[in-house]
Amino acid sequence: MIGVAGVPGCVALLSRRAGRRPDGHEARTHAALAQRIAALTGRTYVGEHETGRRYAEPVYFVPDRTLLQREAAELGIGGEADLFGGVVPFAFVATKTISHPALDAQARVPEGWVHALGERLADAVLPGYSVFTRADLRRAGEDLLAGGAVRIKAAHESGGNGQQVAATAAALADHVAVVDEAVLERHGAVVERDLAQAVTYSVGEVLLAGMRVAYVGSQRQTVNHRGAEVYGGSDLTVVRGRFQDLLALDLPDALRQAVAQVCRYDAEAMRAYPGTYASRRNYDVIAGRDGDGRPASGVLEQSWRIGGASGAELLAIEALARDPALQRVRAATCEVYGERVPADAEVHYRGRDERVGYLVKYSLLHRE
Structure with missing residues (x-):
């Protein structure tokens, strides 16, 4: 693995979500991704953050939810360079x-x-x-x-x-x-x-160790062990830069509309709630037809924390760091309720979760 930059300090998970299961698939996936962040940035991974412990090095936090400003201040988080996630003034803003x-x-x-x-x-929005x-x-x-x-x-x-x-x-x-x-x-x-005939798109922006990337792509559905359709992953095109840089790509009209709506949403949310910041910004955008059969689309929600697309985000950042001439890559995250995994996949979780059964989560990188 080639790191983005040698950054002094350590990486620690920060578990704050209510009802979190330490042995659940989500917690274990977050741990795997936090370890990858540490390796990618040249930091030491120290596991779960311990309240009251005095760390010898600066701590880079990977929270499992968006933090409140007072929480960030107590932890010494002063800006987006200090965490993989986001900070808001009020809980509802997240x-x-x-x-x-x-x-x-x-x-x-x-x-x-x-x-x-x-x-x-x-x-x-809708x-x-x-x-x-x-x-x-x-x-x-x-x-x-x-x-x-x-x-x-x-x-x-x-x-x-x-x-x-x-x-x-x-x-x-x-x-x-x-x-x-x-x-x-x-x-x-x-x-x-x-909406009927709905498709969900993912639009995001990540800052990690001085490198900023943005991406756009679509989400996939899969069938779980109960026969229900659930999230199956995302296929993303990742570029250097910010949301606006995605508009320079040759995008289908639906994806271009999704990016434009996210640009508006992100800017207005930050404007409305001063003090909000995030190094990891992900937005779900839905497109389909309304009750009268007319096309409709809109941002559904924001995710200013580690999420389902983060494995692909990290693979893309690593590839762009490895080759300064590379301007964009394609990356994917996958969640499968079975054994089949490509040989070149980066597996983040493989096991039997007590709630969802056997599950594998992995990411893939495809060079343009």
């Missing part, structure tokens, strides 16, 4: 709720909420609302149902969990009736237009 406006100025919202952001993002009470959930759903089915998403869930589609007023009422009011008030939910 969730999908910032993608949509509240119903109105009187709607219940968390402290620090910026109402103007929803208006600024209107052309970068029609929708963010809600924090049952009453507002019902009102938002009823308003959007006039244009077709709606998708309701719990803000604290990820990976497609905690979602429900309502195509009728009766289905909406049934969902509202069983929502946990306390959870809704604490975390919020998103109600947005549901």
Whole structure:
């Protein structure tokens, strides 16, 4: 492995997600990727960060969730060069709720909420609302149902969990009736237009040891051991630079639109919440057809932490560091519920998880 740069210090995992399972596939994947970050940057990997321990070298953190500003300050994190992830002023800023406006100025919202952001993002997201009470959930759903089915998403869930589609007023009422009011008030939910024939794109930007890359690509689905369709990986084109540099590529119209919407979303989110920063920025963008059959697209949510595409991100950075003349590479991440793995794959996790069964996660690099 060829590193980006010899950087003094060590790399430590920082586990802050509620319900984290130390032996689960996600935690073990994060550990494998943190070790790769250490090797790539010439640092020492020290495992899980220990609160109260005095480290002899500067610590580069790999958190499993976006950090709050006060958490970052306590850890000595001063900017995006100090972590693989992001920092926000309020917890809700790290969730999908910032993608949509509240119903109105009187709607219940968390402290620090910026109402103007929803208006600024209107052309970068699907029609929708963010809600924090049952009453507002019902009102938002009823308003959007006039244009077709709606998708309701719990803000604290990820990976497609905690979602429900309502195509009728009766289905909406049934969902509202069983929502946990306390959870809704604490975390919020998103109600947005549901799309048919949907495709999900990934657009991201990463800064690691002085090298900045950006990427765009599409996500794949696979079938898990229960026969359900789940995330199966991403196929990415990675270039040196920032989001805007992706627009210089010869992209299909759908991908170009996705990049443009992410550029808008990212800039407006940072503008609305000063003090937010991230060395790893990943955005999911959906494209499909609305209830009237018209094309529609929009950013679904942000991920300012280590994620499913991070294995491919690291492989791409390594390849670009190895060859200064190389301007772009293709990389992929894969999640398979079986044994078949290409011989040249970089395996990040292989094992039997108690919740999902046997699973392999790996990444591949394809030179242009």
